[in-house]
Amino acid sequence: MKKENFIWAAAKIGLLGGVISIFLTLIGMVEVFDKRDVVEKIITLGMFLPVAVSFTAGFLASKRTSDLFGENKILFNLLSGLIAGLFTGLLLMFLVMFGTSVNLRAVFLNASPTLFKLLTFGKESGGETLLVLYGAVIGLIGGGFHLLPTMIRRPLTRAIFFLIFMALFSGLFRVVMINQGESASKLAKYLFGQTGMTLNGALIFFFGVVLVSVLWDSQGQKVQTRVATMPKSGQLTLRVLVILLIAYIALGLPLVSGPFIAQVIVIISLYILMGLGLNITLGFAGLLDLGFVAFYAIGAYTVGLLTSYGPFGLQHVSFWIAVPIAVLVAMMFGAILGLPVLGVRGDYLAIATLGFGEIVRLLAGSDFLAKFFGGPQGVIGIQKPCLGILEAFVKTDVPRVCGGIELAKPQDIYYLAVVSAILIAFIAWRLRESRLGRAWMAIREDEDVAEALGINLVQTKLLAYMLGAAFAGLGGAIFTVLVGSIFASSMQLIVSINVVALIIVGGMGSIPGVIVGAITLIGLPELLREVSEFRFLLYGTTLIIMMLAKPEGLWPSQSAKRELHHADADNVAAETA
Amino acid sequence: MAPILVAKKVTKRFGGLVAVNSVDFEIPEKSIVSIIGPNGAGKTTFFNCITGFGKIDEGSISFEGTDIHRMRPDQITRLGISRTYQNIRLFADMTALENILVGQHVFLHAPWYSAVLGTPNVRNEEKNALAEAQRLLNFVDLKGKGDMLARNLPYGAQRRLEIARALATKPKLLLLDEPSAGMNPRESEDLTAFIRRLRDELGITILLIEHHMRVVMGISEHITVLDYGEKIAEGTPVQIQTNPRVIEAYLGRGAATEGMENAHERFNKKAG
Numbered sequence: 001m002k003k004e005n006f007i008w009a010a011a012k013i014g015l016l017g018g019v020i021s022i023f024l025t026l027i028g029m030v031e032v033f034d035k036r037d038v039v040e041k042i043i044t045l046g047m048f049l050p051v052a053v054s055f056t057a058g059f060l061a062s063k064r065t066s067d068l069f070g071e072n073k074i075l076f077n078l079l080s081g082l083i084a085g086l087f088t089g090l091l092l093m094f095l096v097m098f099g100t101s102v103n104l105r106a107v108f109l110n111a112s113p114t115l116f117k118l119l120t121f122g123k124e125s126g127g128e129t130l131l132v133l134y135g136a137v138i139g140l141i142g143g144g145f146h147l148l149p150t151m152i153r154r155p156l157t158r159a160i161f162f163l164i165f166m167a168l169f170s171g172l173f174r175v176v177m178i179n180q181g182e183s184a185s186k187l188a189k190y191l192f193g194q195t196g197m198t199l200n201g202a203l204i205f206f207f208g209v210v211l212v213s214v215l216w217d218s219q220g221q222k223v224q225t226r227v228a229t230m231p232k233s234g235q236l237t238l239r240v241l242v243i244l245l246i247a248y249i250a251l252g253l254p255l256v257s258g259p260f261i262a263q264v265i266v267i268i269s270l271y272i273l274m275g276l277g278l279n280i281t282l283g284f285a286g287l288l289d290l291g292f293v294a295f296y297a298i299g300a301y302t303v304g305l306l307t308s309y310g311p312f313g314l315q316h317v318s319f320w321i322a323v324p325i326a327v328l329v330a331m332m333f334g335a336i337l338g339l340p341v342l343g344v345r346g347d348y349l350a351i352a353t354l355g356f357g358e359i360v361r362l363l364a365g366s367d368f369l370a371k372f373f374g375g376p377q378g379v380i381g382i383q384k385p386c387l388g389i390l391e392a393f394v395k396t397d398v399p400r401v402c403g404g405i406e407l408a409k410p411q412d413i414y415y416l417a418v419v420s421a422i423l424i425a426f427i428a429w430r431l432r433e434s435r436l437g438r439a440w441m442a443i444r445e446d447e448d449v450a451e452a453l454g455i456n457l458v459q460t461k462l463l464a465y466m467l468g469a470a471f472a473g474l475g476g477a478i479f480t481v482l483v484g485s486i487f488a489s490s491m492q493l494i495v496s497i498n499v500v501a502l503i504i505v506g507g508m509g510s511i512p513g514v515i516v517g518a519i520t521l522i523g524l525p526e527l528l529r530e531v532s533e534f535r536f537l538l539y540g541t542t543l544i545i546m547m548l549a550k551p552e553g554l555w556p557s558q559s560a561k562r563e564l565h566h567a568d569a570d571n572v573a574a575e576t577a
Numbered sequence: 578m579a580p581i582l583v584a585k586k587v588t589k590r591f592g593g594l595v596a597v598n599s600v601d602f603e604i605p606e607k608s609i610v611s612i613i614g615p616n617g618a619g620k621t622t623f624f625n626c627i628t629g630f631g632k633i634d635e636g637s638i639s640f641e642g643t644d645i646h647r648m649r650p651d652q653i654t655r656l657g658i659s660r661t662y663q664n665i666r667l668f669a670d671m672t673a674l675e676n677i678l679v680g681q682h683v684f685l686h687a688p689w690y691s692a693v694l695g696t697p698n699v700r701n702e703e704k705n706a707l708a709e710a711q712r713l714l715n716f717v718d719l720k721g722k723g724d725m726l727a728r729n730l731p732y733g734a735q736r737r738l739e740i741a742r743a744l745a746t747k748p749k750l751l752l753l754d755e756p757s758a759g760m761n762p763r764e765s766e767d768l769t770a771f772i773r774r775l776r777d778e779l780g781i782t783i784l785l786i787e788h789h790m791r792v793v794m795g796i797s798e799h800i801t802v803l804d805y806g807e808k809i810a811e812g813t814p815v816q817i818q819t820n821p822r823v824i825e826a827y828l829g830r831g832a833a834t835e836g837m838e839n840a841h842e843r844f845n846k847k848a849g
Binding site for chain 2: 426427430431433434435436438439441442445446448449450451452453454455456457463467
């Protein structure tokens with residue numbers, strides 16, 4: 001086979017990079033992100049995108065060149081990086097030239113003069129050439145970056161990623177730190193500007209991460225062996241300390257973060273709750289349920305109707321009585337809906353349950369049942385949970401007085417959700433270690449054989465389905481008191497999809513995976529409001545990249561790790577044998 | 578001895594194809610019985626009929642006097658019939674021990690809420706199950722391999738683990754589908770001895786499908802021959818070896834007229 005010419009390979013990579021740049025530009029990402037700084041007055045997140053593309057193209061081209069030659073040839077590597085970067089710049093230049101002479105806005109809404117001005121660095125003429133030149137230079141740097149030894153490259157990569165991370169969350173850190181008192185507030189203003197890091201902050205973070213990273217690379221091994229050779233009690237203490245630290249941050253964060261972030265954290269915790277529930281159905285038993293939102297809605301409506309002081313309140317019991325009822329009702333519906341479809345396998349089950357989700361939403365929002373569920377107007381006036389004695393029902397539209405602590409703020413509901421999540425995680429963990437957990441795993445692996453070993457398929461699957469439904473109902477119940485009202489329109493299919501996606505991203509069947517998945521998929525888009533416009537684009541991209549690069553999830557369970565890395569497992573087996 | 582399993586006029590069709598055609602079949606208690614026949618003769622289909630994988634179209638199957646042909650596979654297993662598979666079907670990503678523990682599912686009764694609470698009953702049950710699983714693991718010579726993933730076990734060990742898993746359901750009748758497939762003569766011999774042990778030590782009735790004639794002839798007390806879904810012969814190994822219809826089924830028409838002496842030789846050669 002004739003080897004590919006490295007120049008041609010670099011050009012191809014460059015063209016691909018250029019297409020990606022054009023895409024990001026035309027969908028408006030560059031322009032929207034331009035409002036956010038990575039480093040104040042130096043580089044915005046918007047400009048960072050094409051830079052990152054050119055850099056990556058240069059890096060990949062250089063890597064490809066090394067692959068083609070089987071070794072690093074410094075000159076050729078640099079040349080290929082230059083070429084790749086050049087092409088990304090060229091394509092962008094063509095876009096600018098084309099866009100400024102022809103009006104593209106009929107098709108591409110974002111191809112505005114502002115955008116082109118942005119891309120040509122605000123220059124009247126010569127901006128396009130500058131674009132190509134920058135592209136080539138950045139590509140060259142990218143190409144050169146590949147030539148650096150790993151020891152230098154790795155800390156730098158980490159530092160760059162950390163900078164992006166800090167830039168994205170600078171708002172969050174700023175708010176939290178400013179609430180911490182005088183000195184922290186001063187520090188916050190030193191490190192973070194209004195929309196990004198200050199130059200000083202960026203430099204501190206950059207060199208900080210490089211330093212830590214270098215230290216870890218040289219000393220990390222030693223630390224790990226130290227920990228591994230520590231006595232059992234020492235390891236335990238260490239673990240407890242880490243858990244305590246995480247708990248401290250998790251529990252303390254909403255108190256110092258202000259209402260907006262507290263709200264986001266509550267949403268995350270609710271998704272964790274539901275994720276843990278679906279994890280039993282999907283992660284343990286392998287039943288793909290796309291109608292999870294149905295049980296969420298059932299839980300929400302049950303609590304709503306039982307506690308509301310609004311016109312649809314059927315009963316006026318306290319939240320603490322309504323919740324177990326809601327869980328039981330959701331479980332019951334799980335059984336009713338589950339029985340007819342659990343004989344159905346795999347993909348068909350997903351479609352059948354998808355139908356349930358929609359049916360429940362449409363029925364709840366329908367005029368036909370508006371007498372009971374309020375139709376599109378929804379159920380309002382839901383009493384907040386009260387720790388203490390709740391006043392008896394007085395009259396419609398008047399909230400009852402709580403003689404004790406009323407859990408009214410998002411932060412309060414957050415703690416409620418955390419307690420529930422811990423409870424569910426515990427239940428899930430115990431179940432997984434029991435005969436049922438094994439039966440579910442067996443069903444997931446081979447349904448026929450499981451049945452031939454005496455496992456009653458319908459009963460066992462139904463239990464998984466019902467438990468999942470129960471926890472979804474609990475999630476719905478807590479959501480209801482958080483918002484204080486229920487609208488059928490909020491019970492969208494996307495809720496079900498979110499829960500499935502966060503389990504897959506986090507790691508099927510893994511309990512910590514659910515938490516990591518909820519934070520990444522639900523928390524990040526909520527926090528990064530600029531991103532929210534491109535939420536589904538990023539969502540889809542993330543899922544595809546995850547499936548290609550890390551199909552077992554971010555924090556996989558042991559068994560998933562085994563399944564997806566047979567080669568590794570075989571090696572381990574060979575070593576232990 | 579009284580038959581443990583009686584099949585009467587069992588017929589199973591797949592669309593127009595009659596896979597098993599009106600087969601009468603009995604297994605005496607505590608015997609070792611084989612079903613043989615050329616490829617596609619309906620042996621595995623017959624197995625599936627007994628274990629409830631496929632509902633039979635006509636006839637009846639009863640186990641210790643109970644009709645089982647309308648039951649689900651898990652109900653049949655509870656009555657005391659267990660099986661292995663032609664192409665090993667272990668839970669590949671579970672450990673050897675977990676595989677056996679799944680087999681004990683029938684005997685574990687803790688409801689989910691006591692599993693959550695971790696009541697002493699549950700813990701006791703789990704402890705006993707684990708001990709029993711360990712015992713079975715030792716019984717099939719897999720001591721110390723309990724924590725290995727089923728997929729990482731060598732082929733012969735996987736076969737044995739599958740039998741251990743089947744034994745975990747405490748069967749009275751064990752169906753082995755080509756247990757010696759892919760084994761060398763030495764391993765086959767070990768297997769033959771092992772199957773005998775199952776019957777002699779545990780008192781389990783054995784029904785096996787087998788292609789290795791040495792294994793079949795060496796171990797079976799009774800052999801049934803299927804061809805194109807029909808029973809064409811049954812009897813002791815000696816009777817089967819000399820039966821002209823069997824020879825014809827295996828070696829093709831014409832073999833029987835070649836002279837019995839000659840054909841017999843060829844049959845044994847092929848079998849060995």
